[in-house]
Amino acid sequence: MERVGHFFDDIGLIRIGSSYAADIDFLIILVLVVVGVWFLAAEFVFMYFIVKFREKPGRRADYIDGTNKRHKRWITYPHLAVLVFDVLIVVVSFKVWHKIKIDLPENPDAVIRVIGQQWAWTFQHPGADAELDTPDDIFTIDELHVENGKLYHFKLEALDVLHSFSVPVWRIKQDAIPGRSITGWFQPTMIGEFDVQCTEICGFGHGVMAGKVMVEDPATHSAWIEANTPALLAE
């Protein structure tokens, strides 16, 4: 069961890089299986009818108008089944949605700020004191540094137009809106360097609004913090 959510990772399509990525993938697989079966059945019956009921000399079509109970069953039963499957999908979708977008896990290890503007991402890291909005905060452009396994909250903002913060391997995506600060969370589980995208069209340079996130082991991460702490404070 656990493995199911890792299917897309296993086939090399998209890696799993956060604590909730596999939940989303599990939901996708569930939908894939449920609607896939329906889809194949419908297409099969459809093609079969086309072949089976091709016109033949001397055979006349049946006169069926679909008001007969016996015939109507062929519509009502599948349609009730669709409803049942819809409920199943809704339930799992709710669980995933709540986990990622509603239930904000408490006591994060750190809070970061992500700011979108035409056409770059600014990342504000809490720095050595692990507190955001203090003088030792580290600002970077298009490069986010986080420590593997730690729980992060982010505050997402925009300066001019809409942008959308997306890291595909984390399965995270949230629009950034000027004038608002939107809070969310993530917990990286894979070390490496990954794409940050802007997924909301934001003008001329939308296509080049690319960033990276560096997920580092604890030692590398503290070394990075040390090396980048604003000079005047390090004295």
Next chain:
Amino acid sequence: MAEPAVAVMAHHEEEDHGHHGPGGWLKYLWSTDHKVIAMQYMFTGMFMALIGGFMAYVFRMQLAFPGINVPGFGMVSPGEYNALVTNHGTLMIFWVAMPVLLAAFGNYLIPLMVGADDMVFPKINRLSFQIFFLSTIVILASLVVEGGGFAGAWTAYPPLSANETYNLTPLGSTLWVVGVGLEFVAFLLGGINFITTLMNSRAPGMRAFDVPIVVWMIVVASILFMLSVGPLLAGAIMLIFDQTLGTGFFDPATGGDPILWQHLFWFFGHPEVYVVLLPAIGVVAEIITTFARKKLFGYRIVIFTIVATGVLSFFVWAHHQFIAGIDPRMANIFTITTLLISVPIAEMCFVYIATLYGGSIRLTTPMLWALAFIAEFLIGGVTGIFLGAAGADIYFHDTYFVLAHFHYTFFPIAIIGTFAAFTYWFPKMFGKMMDERLGKWHFWLTIIPFNFIFIPLFVLGMGGQHRRIYNYAHFPELAIPWFQNMRIVATVSLLVMLAAQLIFFYNCYKSWRRGRKAPMNPWKANSLEWTTQSPPPHGNWRPDELPVVYRGPYEYSVPDRDDDYWPQNEPDSRGSR
């Protein structure tokens, strides 16, 4: 402002009517005949489809071969790429799908199918086309003005769309909104006619449940359009004010709210999907019953499902905004309504498949198109479930998965549905039979490449490829070679598909010039348009021959009759043994 001039002209035409009016093409331009107006909409729509298709060709070439000098266009800059994508979407929805499916076929078919000599308000009908024509000029002009065409996506989210310092296209974006606004006005006027004509001009004897499904569909679509477009029209005017007068309705810097636009847009935008879908599924109903020689399975089920779909379609709009900053708890409600809407749509598919059961199926070209519609639309339908489930949409939102999903709905609607309708009613519209052999070549060379365009795009979307990006080289995870190969497959398939359209135009030309003359009722179909000459004369029937209706439109293969069809206007006494 154009209106007084139009009204004056309308007066003239009135006086000239039936005598020797303005000759030549002027007469054509001022005609109030619903069939002429239908043709005007159809040819404008097809012309715009060529432009929209050309845009797709240009940006697909850029994606497959980044930096290439695209033949017929040149190098594509990031700004041009955005403008091409934006206007491709805008044209395809507002200047292709709507004018062809709703306006052209609505105009052509409604009076003929309900047995009327014309629309109830012929002059409003003409005004509708004239405003549409004006809107066409405005939107085309917006592409070539200084600064370039609007490039903020067809959804035109502010603040980007509202402020020229952000979008860098001061003229283009204002003309874009004006063009779209005028287009809405044109369709509001058209809708009035569709609804009143169905209500008031039905042939004697035609009860509500004797009306062909396609007419119901077009009328319900018009009602959905009318109910949903108002807020967006208001929004469009606010947007124009933001752009030109410096108001700040959508600009948070001056206390406005950009999300408001999203609600106005999608409150219209989602029903709009059904506005174009319904006429297409109506067309399919007519064609499959004719060529399967079958009564429609559950006429009333279909009527009830479209009404259910129509009502539900007003309560799903925020599924486009799950991650757009709305209250996340709202997503739950919209997930439920969105998945609920799958029920009537699935039911509709079942009805159509069930209609084939026990039929005597003839695979003519229109029938192939109609069947392909069902087969392909199913893919669009089932992939929508992935996106309606908010949890999965976190990942899919604004990826090529969404893009491929909605092209699997829009392409069947706007392209497959149009070809189905066009080839089915071509004998009626032009009085000639089309070449079946060419028609089938055209069919297969469109359908097969279509799937090879968009299936790779599903895979790319699953792999995390996001939309409206002119070059994926900036994203290492998306720049891998096998992803690039998928992009090339999609683009090459598009080239094949576009080339195959030459067959279609050649077929039209050849059939029109040298085709076999079409009889009144070449497909042995039941509905009223087949009871008059091909093409129908002005007034549709001779005044003393207006049809009277005795039964519903789908009485095929009725037992104990010699013929396997039973035209709606045939009195009961004749023909039954």
